[in-house]
Amino acid sequence: MSAPAGKIEHSQSRELVLWSCGMGRLRVLESSGAFRFIDLFSGLGGFHVALQELGGQGVFAVEWEPTLNALYRHNFGVEVWSDINRLKTDEDIDQKVPEHHVLTAGFPCQPFSKAGDQLGFQDTVQGNLFFKVHQILKVKRPPRFILENVPNILRHDGGRTKDTMFNMLQDLGYAVKVAHFSPHEFGIPQVRDRAYFVGSLDGLDGFEWPEKHKDPTSISKVLHTSIMSSRPIPDLTLRAIDMWGDFLKRSPSSLKMPSFPIWAMEFGATYPFEFETPSAVWERRRKYGLSGMHVRGSFGFELDGLPIPEQRARIPSHSRRQGDVEFPRWKRTFIRQNREFYRDNAGWINPWMNQWQPWDFPSSFQKMEWNAQGEERDIDNFVLQVRASGVRIKRPTTAPSLIAFTQSQVPILGANLAGGRRYMTPRECANLQSLGDISLPESDLDAYKALGNAVNAKVVKAIAKPLLFAIPGATNTRTTRTVGAAS
């Protein structure tokens, strides 16, 4: 059943709307015709782009990062509050935050992300910002909200984080639903799964999530083919791309490329990993360590006769962490698979190693992930990304999920996709987030970082459209029914 909602009364002349909610508070919204929204943690303004396209009027935003704060004002003409924590008391919120129909918030996700330390609500800087969103909802009681975060928030702390959010929002009188979506399910060539919470004070019985579609996407949709060059790719990166391109070329076509990550440093290595680890040996044989055990390190380098610090330098970084006296099963599996792969393919891998000397590259370049099973093995047909976990080679159907990139992780387009190898430009990444032609931060680094944090506007629009139907008090959604006769 819907949450008990309020009653709307329209005055004839200037659309004065009284919205009295189930909690007994009376709100007055003076509507200028559009529904009014606020954008918390506004970043580049993905929510703004979406809701503006649906006819909404942004009336308030909060962003503490100075470049983004100023840019939002420039792009959308909205005054932007800085640190949300400076909206301390209920009175502050009541006075400073204007009345609105829709609250949106992409609250910081690091505390809930698999990639972070997962402190969640215990993270005193970023993790408890949900409570601030909750406080604003409590004081201002907008009829609708949309919140966005990483999908891991649904599993975080065994589901308790999500339950806490639901309970707190429902206690305010909101009906709440959550689902996850990615832009590639809406025709945009980016895989970026995100959780969306929607809430309504007058129930969600009539609300339906947008349909996902399975049509193939292509990165060409977001590329600007007229761009000849952007930031140059460093020589070392280009050389690593050539090295893996040559690896693919040399691999016999009858051989199925492994779907596990290729860790070249394990080619020729025989140090212990199944029942003991190098760190355990260094602990047990404090004088000689691995020396005298007749085992080999990365790329088959000798260890016998070497002092322990030199042995350490010849063991892959994934296997030499102090205290790692037992490897997790996934790591044992990857090491075993790579050594077997090398044993079966040394005939063509050895000349490849001799030519490229992969040991001279940083560790992340010594690993490769082939995400293009069954495709022709020409590296310039693909989208590449240098990650800590290796050089990822992906089909050009989608770009990798934009993250708050370091510059080196920006996707690289193979020469056959872009007329020459090059990084994707900030504008192309903005297309991946469906941000239209808004101005971006001047520095590429700031732009990539903000784009990696942004919400995809097309996904928001698809979710918001059915949610904003019949918002109490907004004249450009259908408001003729009297909300309050709760069904």
Ligand SMILES: C[S@@+](CC[C@H](N)C(=O)[O-])C[C@H]1O[C@@H](n2cnc3c(N)ncnc32)[C@H](O)[C@@H]1O
């Ligand atoms: C996940 S991003 C949201 C991005 C936004 N939805 C978009 O489309 O670009 C979170 C944003 O919250 C901002 N932020 C973090 N803590 C804040 C605080 N205490 N006050 C205001 N903004 C904050 C960050 O600078 C970042 O831009």
